Amino acid sequence: MTSSSFPPLVGAAPLDDVAVLMPAYNGQADVERTLASFSEDARIHVLIVDDGSTPPIVPPALPNLSIEVLRMPKNGGIERALQAGIEALAARGFRYAARIDAGDLTVPQRLARQRAYLEAHPQVAGLGMWTQVVSRDGKPLFMLTPPAEPRAIRRVRFMRACFVHPSMMLRIDAVLAVGNYREAYKAAEDLDLFLRLMARYDCANLPELGLYYELNEGGISATKRRRQIASTLRLQMRYFNVLNPYDWLGLAKNLLHFVTPYQTLQRVKKRLYAPRASL
Template sequence: FRYAARIDAGDLAAPQRLAKQRAYLDAHPRVACVGMWTQVVSRAGEPRFMLTPPADPRTLRRMRFLRSPLVHPSVMLRIDAVREVGNYRAKYRAAEDLDLFLRLMQRYDCANLPELGLYYELNEGGISATKRRRQLISTLSLLLRHFNVLNPYDWAGLAKNLLHFVTPYRTLQRIKRTLFAARRSA
């Protein structure tokens, strides 16, 4: 196999997702990982908000800590590149995906297709909710390990992650819902 695609239980791939990602990887040999935009839905399937990370590899690399560079269950990975940098590592618990993406970005490009590829089920029992503190500690460790003092987005990402660390999860979810609702109506 040349490629591997990710998806989580409860999530649903948009039609043609895999074909589009495979075609993109076939056409872009320097790209090790390609994700897609994601519609976050409730357990009942009601749309909540869209995740639209940058498409361009350069922008994605620059903004890697300000927002998630790739939506993990939306990605297709080039197997040889993953073998080269090493697979998921337990060293950064609950942020193994970010660790892998950062290591891939050191040697390759990563990108996102700027179109809907996944319906992601928001789950209060998921890692982002149940292992939040561990995930934030791992994310901050990765941020410090890969920190570029000349990149203003790394500074903004540090501030954002520290704010997440001290803000209760439910409060953060309310803020996100409000911001995404305001953005949707604008």
């Protein structure tokens, strides 16, 4: 698995106001592999929210990383873990939370690039990046290249996945201002948050590779798929715009997803996006 080669950032700023936010439930080896993929020209702060792992997650000793583990009293799900993580980062004075999940890998300078964009665009509350989806053994499967501009994202927000959650950097004060992560929409806590953010701020994507997303058959998208789609449909109905044709197309798409087997959908995605999988 390799990453694209980016030109070095000129006069890279410290990352003292940025923290990587990683919820984790078991998977010690995945946690270590993911954190080892970070490479920045400044010290990296990490908060692992251990969601009741047995045995507990142990912070790996990695150069240039300052790692703290916040232990939840019991396994309560990703929604509660992320909510607690945001609150903890706010209490520690961080301005930005950079999401990633155990098992995914990042590209060099991701944090600095996202921070520089958010500093230059104060109206943007959430910033994602393009993502290479890979198999468990690192084989490229397909690329996710959502639109970059806030206006385009708002137009097609239900027609396609406009953000890859583990690639996002979020303004912590904005997340708290709209109510933080919530449990109201199980397995779709990311879409719920992004829709609330877009009601008050902008959200955007950097149109460059930022993340290698591991397609995990044991992940939420597979194991809690019907719950996730049901939550997405509820959100669609809440924010539905009858004048936007993409909202109608998105509703039809998710109804189709609800009745289509997961493996069939993955085969369709691989065929659609395979030509863009090379880096």
